[in-house]
Amino acid sequence: MDYIIRPEDPPPGTKKELTHIEQVAFQMFIAGFDPIQITFYAALFFLLKHPQILARLTKEIRNSFNNYDEITPDALSNLKYLHAVISESLRAHLTIATGLPRISSGAIVDGVVCHLSSFKAMRGERYLRDPLGFHPERWLSSEHPLYDTRYADDNLKSFFPFGLGPRKCTGREIAWSQTRLFLGKVLWSFDLEGVRGHEKSFDEFKVYVMWNRPELWVRYSPVDR
Numbered sequence: 001m002d003y004i005i006r007p008e009d010p011p012p013g014t015k016k017e018l019t020h021i022e023q024v025a026f027q028m029f030i031a032g033f034d035p036i037q038i039t040f041y042a043a044l045f046f047l048l049k050h051p052q053i054l055a056r057l058t059k060e061i062r063n064s065f066n067n068y069d070e071i072t073p074d075a076l077s078n079l080k081y082l083h084a085v086i087s088e089s090l091r092a093h094l095t096i097a098t099g100l101p102r103i104s105s106g107a108i109v110d111g112v113v114c115h116l117s118s119f120k121a122m123r124g125e126r127y128l129r130d131p132l133g134f135h136p137e138r139w140l141s142s143e144h145p146l147y148d149t150r151y152a153d154d155n156l157k158s159f160f161p162f163g164l165g166p167r168k169c170t171g172r173e174i175a176w177s178q179t180r181l182f183l184g185k186v187l188w189s190f191d192l193e194g195v196r197g198h199e200k201s202f203d204e205f206k207v208y209v210m211w212n213r214p215e216l217w218v219r220y221s222p223v224d225r
Contacts (some may be wrong), residue, residue: 035095035169038211039179042093043086045202045216046134047067048194053136056146057085058187065164071188076180080144086179090161091122093202095211118160127158180201 005012005021008056012018047054060081063070094170126137129151138151162169169175186192195217206212 010128013043025042036175036178038093038095038213039089039175040085040182041213041216043089043179043183044088044192045200046092046220047085048192048216048218049199050134051193053085053134054192057081057183058191061187065188068185071181071184073177073181076184077176079180079184080140081146082180082183086138086176086183087139087159088136094119094122094161095207117174118163121158122161124158127155127200129154186220188223190222193219193221195219 012021012172036090036208047057060079061071064079065075121127125131129135135148137146137152138154138156140147142152160168160176162172198215198217200216204214
């Protein structure tokens with residue numbers, strides 16, 4: 001908060017200034033922890049439900065580095081399948097549970113409250129093939145060996161997990177960097193598997209302003225090198 005109001009500065013002098021600081025502080029506290037941990041959860045949730053995808057991603061990561069210290073956000077940004085898995089995780093389990101309370105001016109009658117459902121847009125059959133499934137292949141270019149022509153007609157412009165326009169999330173690059181590093185380090189270091197008897201379905205997830213998700217049981221087995 002020191003970047004917003006320094007300790008030596010006088011307190012806000014008007015209600016408008018105070019309201020602005022309160023709104024920014026609220027966004028920082030919420031955006032600073034909830035979306036990124038949702039993305040970590042979503043990636044692990046879907047990878048454990050799809051062992052073949054987990055195996056492909058693990059292979060890509062382990063074949064790309066010689067040791068743990070080589071795994072950096074910049075180096076991980078070159079891994080195409082990792083990028084595809086993160087993109088599909090962001091799409092399939094959107095970090096924002098509610099709609100965005102903004103729309104272009106003049107589109108609706110003044111005074112009408114409306115939300116743009118990014119959750120619906122990114123999981124709609126109008127734009128994507130099998131939108132309720134988990135298919136990282138839809139994010140791969142035709143040059144990639146795992147490219148699948150079934151998703152060639154997907155409209156990926158429906159993907160906007162960080163919002164759109166001048167109000168889109170300013171922390172999106174940090175989120176990408178942290179998620180790459182999390183998956184890269186974890187999958188380099190451990191073999192993962194779900195715990196039998198504790199499998200969960202996406203239908204069990206609830207929304208009360210923010211996501212309320214079931215516990216994710218994961219068995220981590222250190223890789224012997």
